[in-house]
Amino acid sequence: MLWxxxxxxxxxxxxxxxxxxxxxxxxxxxxxADEKRIAIYGATTNYSLPVIDRNxxxxxxxLEIVEPLGNVNARVxxxxxxxxxxGVEADFTDGKTRAKIRGKDFDLSSNFVLxxxxxxxxxxxxxxxxxxxxxxxxxxxxxxxxxxxxxVATHFTAQLNHTNPLxxxxxxxxxxxxxIATEPGRLRMVFHREPIVAPGSTTLTFDDKTIPSASxxxxxxxxxxxxxxxxxxxxxxxxxxxxxxxTAATPQNAAVPGTPAVPTPSAPANPTPEAAVAPAAPLAPRxxxxxxxxxHGGDDPGVAIGPQLLEKDVTLSLARRLRQELESxxxxxxxxxxxxxxxxxxxxxxxxxxxxxxxxIAVHAASDGKGVRVYSALLPAGGENxxxxxxxxxxxxxxxxxxxxxxxxxxxxxxxxxxxxxxxxAPLRPLNNVSAAAIAIEVSPPTTDVMDLNMPAYxxxxxxxxxxxxxxxxxxxxxxR
Amino acid sequence: xxxxxxxxxxxxMLVAVFALGIYAGRMRGRVTxxxxxxxxxxxxxxxxxxxxxxxxxxxxxxxxxxxAQSAAIALPxxxxxxxxxxxxALLEIYLSKNSSHPLPPGAELRAVxxxxxxxxxxxxxxxxxxxxxxxxxxxxxxxxxxxxxxxxNVPGILRVKILVDxxxxxxxxxxxxxxxxxxxxxxxxxxxxxx
Numbered sequence: 319m320l321w322x323x324x325x326x327x328x329x330x331x332x333x334x335x336x337x338x339x340x341x342x343x344x345x346x347x348x349x350x351a352d353e354k355r356i357a358i359y360g361a362t363t364n365y366s367l368p369v370i371d372r373n374x375x376x377x378x379x380x381l382e383i384v385e386p387l388g389n390v391n392a393r394v395x396x397x398x399x400x401x402x403x404x405g406v407e408a409d410f411t412d413g414k415t416r417a418k419i420r421g422k423d424f425d426l427s428s429n430f431v432l433x434x435x436x437x438x439x440x441x442x443x444x445x446x447x448x449x450x451x452x453x454x455x456x457x458x459x460x461x462x463x464x465x466x467x468x469x470v471a472t473h474f475t476a477q478l479n480h481t482n483p484l485x486x487x488x489x490x491x492x493x494x495x496x497x498i499a500t501e502p503g504r505l506r507m508v509f510h511r512e513p514i515v516a517p518g519s520t521t522l523t524f525d526d527k528t529i530p531s532a533s534x535x536x537x538x539x540x541x542x543x544x545x546x547x548x549x550x551x552x553x554x555x556x557x558x559x560x561x562x563x564x565t566a567a568t569p570q571n572a573a574v575p576g577t578p579a580v581p582t583p584s585a586p587a588n589p590t591p592e593a594a595v596a597p598a599a600p601l602a603p604r605x606x607x608x609x610x611x612x613x614h615g616g617d618d619p620g621v622a623i624g625p626q627l628l629e630k631d632v633t634l635s636l637a638r639r640l641r642q643e644l645e646s647x648x649x650x651x652x653x654x655x656x657x658x659x660x661x662x663x664x665x666x667x668x669x670x671x672x673x674x675x676x677x678x679i680a681v682h683a684a685s686d687g688k689g690v691r692v693y694s695a696l697l698p699a700g701g702e703n704x705x706x707x708x709x710x711x712x713x714x715x716x717x718x719x720x721x722x723x724x725x726x727x728x729x730x731x732x733x734x735x736x737x738x739x740x741x742x743x744a745p746l747r748p749l750n751n752v753s754a755a756a757i758a759i760e761v762s763p764p765t766t767d768v769m770d771l772n773m774p775a776y777x778x779x780x781x782x783x784x785x786x787x788x789x790x791x792x793x794x795x796x797x798x799r
Numbered sequence: 800x801x802x803x804x805x806x807x808x809x810x811x812m813l814v815a816v817f818a819l820g821i822y823a824g825r826m827r828g829r830v831t832x833x834x835x836x837x838x839x840x841x842x843x844x845x846x847x848x849x850x851x852x853x854x855x856x857x858x859x860x861x862x863x864x865x866x867a868q869s870a871a872i873a874l875p876x877x878x879x880x881x882x883x884x885x886x887x888a889l890l891e892i893y894l895s896k897n898s899s900h901p902l903p904p905g906a907e908l909r910a911v912x913x914x915x916x917x918x919x920x921x922x923x924x925x926x927x928x929x930x931x932x933x934x935x936x937x938x939x940x941x942x943x944x945x946x947x948x949x950x951x952n953v954p955g956i957l958r959v960k961i962l963v964d965x966x967x968x969x970x971x972x973x974x975x976x977x978x979x980x981x982x983x984x985x986x987x988x989x990x991x992x993x994x
Binding site for chain 1: 934935936942958970992
């Protein structure tokens with residue numbers, strides 16, 4: 319910052335001025351969430367500044383606005399405040415609306431305020447004032463307190479791909495890095511530094527019940543996109559930050575919003591059409607007791623069990639049977655995979671954690687051995703949870719006793735049916751990433767013929783026993799959150 | 800008639816050219832001699848000398864367990880080479896005919912790095928991981944066997960990381976996690992379940 323010597327106060331005066339400032343710094347919380355801010359988006363830099371209320375108007379420091387945009391200096395001359403930006407000279411007078419810019423009169427919308435050597439102008443003045451000083455086109459969204467210097471706006475499009483899992487692909491004209499928060503019923507992206515502008519409509523509706531809509535809003539120097547969903551949503555970045563893909567878990571057995579978390583097989587899987595076409599209405603969160611994960615899928619076939627039999631197909635078949643068995647016992651269940659779609663291990667854990675179930679059950683299949691192995695997590699070394707911050711690879715640590723209890727319950731029911739069973743710990747992701755009781759079952763053939771693994775009667779027997787095991791321990795492993 | 804001083808100068812130049820030619824020829828021969836034998840020797844000669852008894856944790860696919868086996872192998876005194884030799888002895892069992900837990904042909908241990916304090920890094924080649932049989936238990940047996948064998952024979956190791964061809968890998972063959980460090984205490988407890 320280039321300050322003219324005439325602006326520098328004496329040391330004594332500075333101390334007197336600094337004392338109240340120091341007092342304020344000590345007693346006020348820094349960066350309060352309620353603090354008013356204005357965002358300025360330039361061609362080379364984006365920044366935000368605090369907004370000051372004076373005389374019922376919102377003011378901002380003019381020097382602070384233009385300083386990051388070019389060479390500038392300012393000086394106080396009596397009641398005058400003179401600003402030099404490039405070859406432009408502007409002269410403002412404390413308490414007056416009339417100013418001189420480039421030697422010509424210019425009227426501010428409210429009085430100029432000279433305060434502690436700082437020149438303050440109202441936000442309402444910026445739309446006409448800044449183009450005169452900066453010599454470029456400036457767009458000001460006064461209500462949202464966002465200032466666009468030059469042609470810097472970032473536009474975006476959103477397209478819903480009816481793939482499995484369902485994907486909302488959002489393409490941006492420049493890289494973005496929003497803060498992302500998942501909440502029951504929606505995924506919120508807040509853009510603090512990106513000059514995102516509204517699409518044609520602030521509400522985007524999609525012809526889908528799982529992701530019915532998205533909305534755009536601006537406030538306090540930020541832009542926000544909220545994607546509404548009836549299934550857990552997760553965002554991922556690609557294309558060097560130009561693309562955000564919001565993926566939905568498959569809510570095969572989603573409970574009807576507002577009903578108890580015990581759906582019947584005939585319950586509709588999604589909200590009513592009326593709810594789906596009302597994007598502004600908040601969607602009720604859903605609670606599932608169990609999340610079921612048919613392991614592998616898509617490009618990941620898992621074990622080649624036989625010439626025509628892949629692990630991913632067996633796990634899908636087993637998971638479908640297990641879901642049926644669980645639901646018939648009043649256990650509401652969310653399936654992460656119900657087709658041949660692929661999910662990463664992190665996605666499986668993230669979907670599960672977003673759904674806040676009581677138990678996560680991964681289904682695996684094997685060609686060797688006999689019977690069923692029931693696994694709980696073998697936690698890795700190193701990761702530590704610090705207070706409310708939970709290490710991703712140690713998310714399971716708090717739930718491990720419940721997981722081991724569930725594994726024992728399931729194993730006991732399998733043994734009752736003369737199915738050979740072992741319980742073990744295993745370094746098997748995403749068990750350690752799940753913040754709920756988490757087990758994996760690995761089902762092997764009942765005989766030496768691996769193709770017997772695909773026998774419907776055997777699969778049904780295993781699924782029924784596992785469901786019984788979950789029911790047997792349900793009171794001890796927790797209640798839906 | 801050619802002046803006498805030009806004749807002398809020409810003669811001197813001819814002698815110089817002849818001498819330089821001989822010198823260049825000898826130098827080329829010397830370079831060839833130096834280069835040829837350099838890379839033909841093994842980097843690390845095979846270990847020989849007195850043998851020591853070590854405990855190897857050997858996996859048995861049927862019935863899916865680990866068994867502690869005693870073996871006598873020649874061990875170097877250096878801790879890192881000792882760790883490598885112990886694991887190579889274990890792999891030799893898995894690569895032998897009628898192995899109780901076969902590893903794919905070409906599976907090799909590239910190196911073991913002992914990093915202070917208490918961290919060991921096992922680096923296997925891509926043939927080891929790419930050809931490994933897929934399955935939770937098969938992969939778990941391999942990992943537990945490597946980590947526990949190292950833990951039993953090289954004191955002071957607290958955490959073990961497994962790399963494939965020097966790189967991080969998410970899983971061994973689709974199941975056993977290789978993205979994190981293994982806690983040797985936790986693996987020792989797991990081995991208790993697998994015995």
